[in-house]
Amino acid sequence: MKLRFTKMHGLGNDFVVIDATHAPVELTPPRVRAIADRHFGVGCDQLLVVEPASQPGVDFRYRIFNADGGEVEQCGNGARCFVRFVHDKGLSGKREIRVETRSGVIAPRLREDGLVTVDMGVPELAPARIPFLSDSDAVVQPLPVGEVTVAITAVSMGNPHAVQVVADVDAAPVAEQGALIERHQRFPARVNAGFMQVLEPHRVRLRVFERGAGETLACGTGACAAVVAGMLRGLLESPVRVETRGGELEIAWAGPDTPVLMTGPAVSVFEGEMELE
Numbered sequence: 001m002k003l004r005f006t007k008m009h010g011l012g013n014d015f016v017v018i019d020a021t022h023a024p025v026e027l028t029p030p031r032v033r034a035i036a037d038r039h040f041g042v043g044c045d046q047l048l049v050v051e052p053a054s055q056p057g058v059d060f061r062y063r064i065f066n067a068d069g070g071e072v073e074q075c076g077n078g079a080r081c082f083v084r085f086v087h088d089k090g091l092s093g094k095r096e097i098r099v100e101t102r103s104g105v106i107a108p109r110l111r112e113d114g115l116v117t118v119d120m121g122v123p124e125l126a127p128a129r130i131p132f133l134s135d136s137d138a139v140v141q142p143l144p145v146g147e148v149t150v151a152i153t154a155v156s157m158g159n160p161h162a163v164q165v166v167a168d169v170d171a172a173p174v175a176e177q178g179a180l181i182e183r184h185q186r187f188p189a190r191v192n193a194g195f196m197q198v199l200e201p202h203r204v205r206l207r208v209f210e211r212g213a214g215e216t217l218a219c220g221t222g223a224c225a226a227v228v229a230g231m232l233r234g235l236l237e238s239p240v241r242v243e244t245r246g247g248e249l250e251i252a253w254a255g256p257d258t259p260v261l262m263t264g265p266a267v268s269v270f271e272g273e274m275e276l277e
């Protein structure tokens with residue numbers, strides 16, 4: 001089958017975006033992996049599939065697949081690229097689009113300045129709903145990882161995150177420790193592992209070893225989770241500028257039981273076609 005796609009990125013977190021609003025696209029995990037492969041396919045961190053809404057009051061549905069083929073609940077950089085894609089393709093005349101994801105409805109808004117603001121919803125902190133196997137709901141919890149024990153804060157933005165504070169993100173063992181945390185037994189759905197360096201109360205640097213994709217240049221839900229973790233630890237004050245390797249996001253949060261607002265860019269790079277088994 002011939003697959004038409006748009007290649008996009010949010011701060012270097014890159015996506016293959018497929019328009020399935022007129023005809024369904026059958027995506028199996030092997031097909032997702034084939035598309036995401038950076039040598040034998042197009043290459044991307046995640047695959048985004050835009051579909052017609054399946055419920056009233058919503059404009060579209062969009063599905064998110066990691067490069068390893070697994071379908072996941074939420075993607076912050078992807079949500080920004082989604083609304084840019086829908087606008088640029090003329091799929092909607094609106095600039096604020098209500099879209100259904102596996103973790104609920106969000107409404108990314110394409111601003112006049114080209115940046116996108118997304119209400120990413122209320123962070124989930126209850127371990128059972130992250131999910132994080134723990135008999136405590138303390139903000140900071142010890143997690144044995146290999147030969148060391150790290151102090152993490154577990155947060156869900158619809159998808160699970162384990163955030164730790166480090167002195168220097170450039171020196172942090174992201175590849176080795178991130179891989180161990182991603183598959184840690186206490187995260188039964190696996191987890192995105194964040195490494196945050198606090199520069200000042202309104203500014204951090206962040207690296208994320210993503211579930212199902214490895215380290216990415218930026219992670220939108222990871223930035224939201226890091227700011228929530230930092231504020232709960234008393235280290236940060238809203239709004240926070242999150243410096244990732246791919247560029248900057250602005251994250252605002254008014255505290256527990258309120259939504260996290262994320263603002264950042266979304267870029268289309270090229271259109272393409274790929275023969276798919």
Ligand SMILES: N[C@H](CCC[C@H](N)C(=O)O)C(=O)O
Binds near residue numbers: 066074192
């Ligand atoms: N790897 C994530 C999904 C993509 C999230 C990330 N790309 C973002 O911008 O939020 C997970 O398995 O939960």
